[in-house]
Amino acid sequence: MKRNELKSCAVINDLTGFGRCALNVTLPVMSALGVRVLAVPTAVLSNHTAFDEYYFSDLTDGMPLFFENWEKLGLSHDGIYTGFLGSEKQVDIILDFIKKSKTEKTHLFVDPIMGDDGKLYSTYTEELVLKMRSLVHDADIITPNLTEACLLAGVSYDKMQNATDDEIFALAKRLCSLGARCTVITGIFRGRRVLNFVYDAVRGEKFISSSKYIAGQFCGTGDLFATLLFGYVMRGCSLRRAIRRTSRFICRAVRLSERLGVSPTDGVAFEPILKYV
Secondary structure, rough: OOOOOOOOEEEEEEEEEEOOOHHHHHHHHHHHHEEEEEEEEEEEEEEEEOOOOHHHHEEHHHHHHHHHHHHHHOOOOEEEEEEEOOOOHHHHHHOOOOOOOOOOOOOOOOOOOOOOOEEEOOOOOOOHHHHHHOOOOOOEEEEOOOHHHHHHHOOOHHHHHHOOOHHHHHHHHHHHHHOOOOOEEEEEEEEEEEEEEEEEEOOOOEEEEEEOOOOOOOOOOOEEEEEHHHHHHOOOOOHHHHHHHHHHHHHHHHHHHHOOOOOOOOEEEEEEEHHHH
């Protein structure tokens, strides 16, 4: 990124009152990276869905009004980042927004948030999974975990739990065949390491990014990973360097969270070290 050049990214994600996730993560982290966030809330929640109870308000009807007003005002953006979606209709709204506003220079990032540990999140449906496949088309980078990668590819999660490296790379390549230029399958645990499998369809290359596993899994870590990765790429980092810097920051944040005794449900504590992004 050139000096004094401020990038902007339209971030389409949910807003949660309690919990370090979604827009609560993206707004401060991308801002710290020097990327201006143009927020489009897909839903408002009292707290994230890992809790037993939560208030959920679907904001689908308001989303077209956001985009219509931006178009009228002639507002532009350098990136589009989609995260948690509250309904099937939202995908169609976003696809229309992408069609009208995306240029050859616009980065399109999709974090296909749908589930974990082989299960869909409680607010998701099979119909929304099918819709999500159309959203990854033409994305520059998608960041599914193994569950989400299997859902998108129509592959059995149970069969992939003990998959070899080659099988995971084949899964990533299959997702790129849906239209994504680059797939990063995140959070694969191997012994004391956490691996991210990267397949770049444009360059025709693949690689594994590895970092030390630190005991304890915090809610919202995937949101933090996607936000950092997309933010670094928007600032001009290569994909390898962006993933390396992202993994290093998350390890540092998780260590801090454990030292502070932060509850895993509260999410990884990144605020005290935000200046180090």
